[in-house]
Amino acid sequence: KAGVTQTPRYLIKTRGQQVTLSCSPISGHRSVSWYQQTPGQGLQFLFEYFSETQRNKGNFPGRFSGRQFSNSRSEMNVSTLELGDSALYLCASSLGRTENNSPLHFGNGTRLTVT
Amino acid sequence: GQQVMQIPQYQHVQEGEDFTTYCNSSTTLSNIQWYKQRPGGHPVFLIQLVKSGEVKKQKRLTFQFGEAKKNSSLHITATQTTDVGTYFCAGLIKAAGNKLTFGGGTRVLVKP
Numbered sequence: 001k002a003g004v005t006q007t008p009r010y011l012i013k014t015r016g017q018q019v020t021l022s023c024s025p026i027s028g029h030r031s032v033s034w035y036q037q038t039p040g041q042g043l044q045f046l047f048e049y050f051s052e053t054q055r056n057k058g059n060f061p062g063r064f065s066g067r068q069f070s071n072s073r074s075e076m077n078v079s080t081l082e083l084g085d086s087a088l089y090l091c092a093s094s095l096g097r098t099e100n101n102s103p104l105h106f107g108n109g110t111r112l113t114v115t
Numbered sequence: 116g117q118q119v120m121q122i123p124q125y126q127h128v129q130e131g132e133d134f135t136t137y138c139n140s141s142t143t144l145s146n147i148q149w150y151k152q153r154p155g156g157h158p159v160f161l162i163q164l165v166k167s168g169e170v171k172k173q174k175r176l177t178f179q180f181g182e183a184k185k186n187s188s189l190h191i192t193a194t195q196t197t198d199v200g201t202y203f204c205a206g207l208i209k210a211a212g213n214k215l216t217f218g219g220g221t222r223v224l225v226k227p
Contacts, residue, residue, distance in 0.1 A: 042217055101145075104215070
């Protein structure tokens, strides 16, 4: 079974630009969560999608948004990029929602650098 | 806000020795999950504990969930170089809207 696939692996953007990251979950998994990982802040929860609906959201500004498609694939968008958005963005899929004790299966992440 | 704290932040271990990393929450957790992230890799799920006082073992790793469901520990015996990585606990906090909140991680370095 293929794991969680994230594209692209690396991105370099400049301040003010926007970026879209893509995530394909494990086949059969219906929940997709996104996390931001930085050396200083660790793993910070962005949002969780299940059945094309955002089910939970972390404490990030509205510049961070996402969506999930009918095939469970998900995209995350960050608009008006800031230097502080430089991070590893991790997507994780699970069979069910995390509130139902479904463990997360992470992708390799997208390393975003904002200059 | 609700937080999940992990100590220590760094752990230097001599190969063959034991060590323990701890995870503490200010709020009762519905469950606790543990993940391992190798250098340059992504977090990989290790185990989940749900019941108060639960203890689970995976070979040399022993995981415990506290009686009050506010803390957890991971104990590794006879550390090997393959144990190198960062170990994260993640707690499901109902009071925070069922968000899975990660601790800061314990980075383990093994001295051969």
